[in-house]
Amino acid sequence: MQLKDKVVVVTGSSSGIGQATALFFAKEGARVVVNSRNNMQGGQAVVEQIVKEGGKAVYIQADVSQSEDSKKLIDQAVQQFGTVDVLINNAGGYESQDFLTSLKEDWQRIFDCNLFGAILCSQHVAPMMLKQGRGKILNTASVYGLEHTGDPTGMAYSVAKAGVISLTKNLAKLWSPQILVNAIAPGYVHIPRFDQYPEVVQKDMKSEMRLGRWIEPDEIAHAFLFLAQNDAMTGEIVHVDGGFRLK
Numbered sequence: 001m002q003l004k005d006k007v008v009v010v011t012g013s014s015s016g017i018g019q020a021t022a023l024f025f026a027k028e029g030a031r032v033v034v035n036s037r038n039n040m041q042g043g044q045a046v047v048e049q050i051v052k053e054g055g056k057a058v059y060i061q062a063d064v065s066q067s068e069d070s071k072k073l074i075d076q077a078v079q080q081f082g083t084v085d086v087l088i089n090n091a092g093g094y095e096s097q098d099f100l101t102s103l104k105e106d107w108q109r110i111f112d113c114n115l116f117g118a119i120l121c122s123q124h125v126a127p128m129m130l131k132q133g134r135g136k137i138l139n140t141a142s143v144y145g146l147e148h149t150g151d152p153t154g155m156a157y158s159v160a161k162a163g164v165i166s167l168t169k170n171l172a173k174l175w176s177p178q179i180l181v182n183a184i185a186p187g188y189v190h191i192p193r194f195d196q197y198p199e200v201v202q203k204d205m206k207s208e209m210r211l212g213r214w215i216e217p218d219e220i221a222h223a224f225l226f227l228a229q230n231d232a233m234t235g236e237i238v239h240v241d242g243g244f245r246l247k
């Protein structure tokens with residue numbers, strides 16, 4: 001797919017991987033919808049940067065884990081730009097909790113943002129993509145959705161991301177050949193929060209990857225760009241994990 005003038009919705013693009021992805025697609029000439037739940041300032045700053053560089057972008061606030069909001073995001077994107085060609089379900093985040101004492105509400109919160117956001121946005125965008133006979137849905141999974149670390153503090157996140165991987169493969173089969181659905185499973189990607197971790201924790205995390213360093217958000221954005229441009233892949237989970245899985 002040529003990205004010039006295509007409409008790309010990137011959920012959770014006020015910071016981190018989503019921000020880098022929004023900027024990358026805008027540089028390719030795509031019209032970009034930037035989204036976040038709380039960080040409106042960050043989202044608007046991404047739009048300003050894109051516009052300053054000669055690109056086209058709008059910001060739409062929406063909590064994608066809520067059905068009405070995820071519908072509003074897709075509807076407003078269509079109102080602004082006429083269609084959606086690429087949906088990138090990226091909103092989400094890690095939350096640590098203890099398995100034995102965690103409540104159902106704790107699991108629900110993590111499932112809501114990491115899994116239900118992708119489910120709801122895909123439901124809302126698919127009828128239009130099927131009607132127009134083409135579209136792409138790209139999801140942000142995680143190595144935690146593939147690796148079974150047995151870590152009691154990251155269990156809900158791992159299960160949610162395993163759900164994203166299953167969703168990716170199921171939708172790819174359901175909606176091919178009109179909609180191609182793929183995911184990226186990143187390793188540890190450098191976000192400001194990681195800089196606040198104790199030095200020893202940062203060192204341990206980096207050493208889990210053969211690269212021995214953080215992956216940069218641009219390196220994930222680059223892989224999203226590849227998946228959007230390639231028209232022969234569907235149901236793939238692309239690992240951008242710095243060698244995390246090589247034991």
Ligand SMILES: NC(=O)c1ccc[n+]([C@@H]2O[C@H](COP(=O)([O-])OP(=O)(O)OC[C@H]3O[C@@H](n4cnc5c(N)ncnc54)[C@H](OP(=O)(O)O)[C@@H]3O)[C@@H](O)[C@H]2O)c1
Pocket residue numbers: 011012013014015016017018035036037038039040062063064065090091092093094112113114117140141142143185186187188189190191
């Ligand atoms: N960093 C890593 O090492 C890593 C590794 C593997 C996978 N991932 C995944 O990568 C994705 C992006 O995370 P990141 O690392 O770039 O962290 P980040 O900088 O914290 O970005 C998360 C983004 O998601 C948004 N968001 C969260 N919940 C949302 C919701 N319900 N509705 C709309 N927007 C929502 C946030 O906006 P608000 O702040 O406004 O809520 C923010 O824009 C996540 O799915 C995460 O699980 C990250």
